[in-house]
Amino acid sequence: MSVSDLPDELWARVLELGAASAALGFRDLCCLAIASRRLRRLSLHPSLWSGLISRDFPSQSQPSSSSSSSQQQQQLDPKSLYRTKFERHKLRMAEARRRAVYEAEGRVLACRRRLTELEESMCAEGDRMKATAQELDSLERVRSASVALNVWQPQVVHGRQKQLVQQCTVPVDSRFSALHMELKVCKQQISTYKNAYVCDL
Structure with a gap:
């Protein structure tokens, strides 16, 4: 058989x-x-x-609340009705995918914007740290010159040291401590930005 x-x-x-x-x-x-x-x-x-x-x-097999829609569906044979529902479902899925793509693109754009902001913040903090380090170096020279004034030196060297000390218009010790603290804060801030940058990648 x-x-x-x-x-x-x-x-x-x-x-x-x-x-x-x-x-x-x-x-x-x-x-x-x-x-x-x-x-x-x-x-x-x-x-x-x-x-x-x-x-x-x-979810679509229940009777429709719209009488005109219900009458139209009743006039279709089941295969034609399936085709109609399938085409509508396909359009809805395409629209859902399109929305998902738009949302993903929006998230990517926001992430790029965030990364750009972090890069700019790190650059600004790096410039601030560089300026702080330069000022610290200058104050270190002033402090060394101030100590050297108490030691005998040739007149030319002594004059340069004295001029360097006189040009400093801020309290060396207090400013030195403040700059050390600022340098520490800069390093911590840059570390925070780097961690946030890695997490956003």
């Missing part, structure tokens, strides 16, 4: 079980429809497509 000898009732039952168990989808039924005239006739049975509608579009 060959497969072609099976009665239509058995074939119909096989197709119903396949559709009910999700083993058969709309693409499978469309492929069967072009296999032979007999399978085409069986695959077009309304109960199969009604089952696919209930399975693939459960």
